[in-house]
Amino acid sequence: MWRDAGTGTFLNPGVLMPTRIQSLRLQAFQRQCGLCFYCSAPMWLLCPSELPGCHPAQHAFKQLRCTAEHLLPQSEGGLDREDNIVAACARCNHTRHQRKRPPLPSAYREEVAKRMRRGCWHDSLVHRWLSLISQLAVAAAQPEVVRTR
Ligand SMILES: [Zn+2]
Numbered sequence: 001m002w003r004d005a006g007t008g009t010f011l012n013p014g015v016l017m018p019t020r021i022q023s024l025r026l027q028a029f030q031r032q033c034g035l036c037f038y039c040s041a042p043m044w045l046l047c048p049s050e051l052p053g054c055h056p057a058q059h060a061f062k063q064l065r066c067t068a069e070h071l072l073p074q075s076e077g078g079l080d081r082e083d084n085i086v087a088a089c090a091r092c093n094h095t096r097h098q099r100k101r102p103p104l105p106s107a108y109r110e111e112v113a114k115r116m117r118r119g120c121w122h123d124s125l126v127h128r129w130l131s132l133i134s135q136l137a138v139a140a141a142q143p144e145v146v147r148t149r
Pocket of ligand 1: 036037038039040041088089090091092093
């Protein structure tokens with residue numbers, strides 16, 4: 001089993017070393033601070049429970065599994081190289097490549113951003129969770145109010 005020295009996470013249970021694509025996915029995940037290239041949602045690598053408040057049995061959170069996304073699709077000659085791989089959640093990656101001709105990354109990113117603002121891209125449970133963690137982040141960033149009475 002191979003364990004990442006930085007994060008301590010197991011990348012490929014049962015295999016001694018990660019594959020090239022797994023290494024590229026992890027590098028992209030770290031470069032992007034764990035956020036999806038398209039929807040900016042936090043992603044998980046091995047289990048949804050890596051995300052605060054997420055339970056592995058909650059099917060909706062499977063959408064947030066980190067995948068290696070080829071900016072230039074493999075079907076169009078895109079290679080497994082650092083400059084062609086970003087980290088994207090399973091929902092964004094699969095939806096882009098379900099189309100006959102995947103849209104350009106910049107156009108797709110704008111389309112996903114619009115749907116994210118309307119709260120209609122991920123499962124409704126995921127959107128509620130994203131709203132909650134964003135409120136918690138805002139609250140944590142507020143200076144503590146000192147009560148004098
Ligand atoms: Zn995404």
